[in-house]
Amino acid sequence: MAEDKLFEKKISRRQMLKLTGAGAAGAAIGVSGLGGLLNVFGMTAEDDNPESKNKVNFYGTHQSGIITPVQTHIYFASLEVLVKSQAELKELLQQWTPMAVRLMNGEPIGEVSSNGFIPAKDTGEAGGLDASGLTLTFGVGPSLFDKNELGLSSKRPAELKDLPHFPKDQLDPAYTGGDIAIQACAEDPQVAFHAVRNLIRAASGKVRLKWSQAGFNSFPEKNKKRETPRNLFAFKDGTSGPDAASKKAMNDVVWVDKGWLAGGSYMAVRRIQMHLETWDRTALSEQEATFGRHRETGAPLSLKNELDEVPLDQKDASGEPVIPVDSHVRLAKEAKAQIHRRSFSYSSGTMDATGAYDAGLLFISYQKDPQQFIAIQKSFGRADKLNEYITHRGSALFACFPGVQKGSYIGESLFKTL
Numbered sequence: 514m515a516e517d518k519l520f521e522k523k524i525s526r527r528q529m530l531k532l533t534g535a536g537a538a539g540a541a542i543g544v545s546g547l548g549g550l551l552n553v554f555g556m557t558a559e560d561d562n563p564e565s566k567n568k569v570n571f572y573g574t575h576q577s578g579i580i581t582p583v584q585t586h587i588y589f590a591s592l593e594v595l596v597k598s599q600a601e602l603k604e605l606l607q608q609w610t611p612m613a614v615r616l617m618n619g620e621p622i623g624e625v626s627s628n629g630f631i632p633a634k635d636t637g638e639a640g641g642l643d644a645s646g647l648t649l650t651f652g653v654g655p656s657l658f659d660k661n662e663l664g665l666s667s668k669r670p671a672e673l674k675d676l677p678h679f680p681k682d683q684l685d686p687a688y689t690g691g692d693i694a695i696q697a698c699a700e701d702p703q704v705a706f707h708a709v710r711n712l713i714r715a716a717s718g719k720v721r722l723k724w725s726q727a728g729f730n731s732f733p734e735k736n737k738k739r740e741t742p743r744n745l746f747a748f749k750d751g752t753s754g755p756d757a758a759s760k761k762a763m764n765d766v767v768w769v770d771k772g773w774l775a776g777g778s779y780m781a782v783r784r785i786q787m788h789l790e791t792w793d794r795t796a797l798s799e800q801e802a803t804f805g806r807h808r809e810t811g812a813p814l815s816l817k818n819e820l821d822e823v824p825l826d827q828k829d830a831s832g833e834p835v836i837p838v839d840s841h842v843r844l845a846k847e848a849k850a851q852i853h854r855r856s857f858s859y860s861s862g863t864m865d866a867t868g869a870y871d872a873g874l875l876f877i878s879y880q881k882d883p884q885q886f887i888a889i890q891k892s893f894g895r896a897d898k899l900n901e902y903i904t905h906r907g908s909a910l911f912a913c914f915p916g917v918q919k920g921s922y923i924g925e926s927l928f929k930t931l
């Protein structure tokens with residue numbers, strides 16, 4: 514076979530082993546070595562499989578899971594990097610790339626072997642399930658750039674630093690920070706978990722799970738269309754925001770347009786406990802005043818429809834603003850900044866100290882500059898009436914890589930420009 518023809522052809526792992534003469538010794542090369550070989554040859558190890566059911570494409574200008582319509586489940590993982598050189602870090606991302614493609618195809622990460630003497634390559638719990646709309650989004654945290662041995666300090670974007678301390682923050686280090694994030698979202702909880710589990714397992718000794726959080730969204734349906742999900746305070750959450758279908762809006766709000774992160778985005782993550790016990794003792798009118806919206810319809814106070822514009826200037830009979838000055842929605846709007854929210858509810862047992870529910874919102878937003886998130890959170894400050902019912906327990910910021918093109922690998926732009 515002519516060399517150029519060979520380069521164009523997508524080849525299987527088995528063919529590759531034959532080609533390189535590795536044969537039975539191929540197992541010793543491991544997925545990592547193979548990834549490296551493929552990269553040297555400039556070939557694509559895996560392809561998006563158009564036949565896969567309920568599949569989101571891996572390759573593209575942007576990573577999946579950012580403007581992809583929000584799914585019903587998330588398994589979010591924040592990892593600590595253990596590798597001690599830039600070459601090893603790059604190799605890890607190269608190793609993960611074909612695996613991520615396979616996972617998003619709904620395929621096991623490696624061939625299913627009948628060899629009873631070795632553990633299976635794939636842990637197997639997603640067997641028989643389809644791709645389930647799985648998206649995998651990879652990002653890097655500020656702490657990665659502090660590791661001298663990785664030699665990345667000159668590549669840290671000025672915007673990538675720990676989020677500042679906000680009034681009322683009670684952050685737990687157990688839910689804060691991380692060198693690498695993997696956001697796995699899917700329409701099936703096991704598919705999301707399986708993806709992260711297998712990526713971490715394949716990277717044994719190279720990364721360690723620092724913290725993780727599973728979350729969920731439930732979508733009521735009307736006329737076969739998904740409606741806005743309700744958060745654990747029973748309010749519709751996700752009504753307002755920039756139009757994810759508008760290229761211009763996403764360029765204005767979400768996509769970074771400079772440096773190695775161009776085409777990527779900053780992901781702000783906040784693990785926010787919602788005090789369900791207090792909320793459930795609160796009168797409905799008080800709850801509605803907290804958000805500035807009606808609970809049942811999601812409409813702004815005094816109006817009927819969820820999508821009605823919030824009447825910030827309207828006053829009631831006694832001259833008071835209809836949308837209270839300390840309401841969450843008013844304060845968010847007054848920040849005059851936009852973010853793309855992509856949050857999930859969580860429920861993780863009880864708090865050790867109090868026995869209260871450890872449940873709330875895994876708040877996630879994407880923006881081209883973390884200052885957009887910071888401006889809104891600062892506007893809430895101590896003023897937000899919602900503060901009486903929530904406590905921020907975890908926080909992290911990640912720079913999510915641009916999309917991956919066939920033949921390339923996750924995060925290539927970071928290394929290419931070194």
Ligand SMILES: C=CC1=C(C)c2cc3[nH]c(cc4nc(cc5[nH]c(cc1n2)c(C)c5CCC(=O)O)C(CCC(=O)O)=C4C)c(C)c3C=C
Pocket residue numbers: 744746748749750751752753754783785786787804806823841842845846852873874876886889890903
């Ligand atoms: C800094 C950003 C934000 C955090 C943190 C946050 C926490 C949080 N929000 C809710 C519930 C609702 N938020 C709503 C609207 C809304 N929230 C933010 C930002 C943050 N929220 C914005 C930018 C907006 C949109 C404002 C607007 O332009 O109208 C709403 C109303 C419905 C909606 O638009 O989604 C609810 C409900 C909770 C429970 C929470 C922390 C636990």
Ligand SMILES: [Fe+2]
Pocket residue numbers: 841
């Ligand atoms: Fe909010």
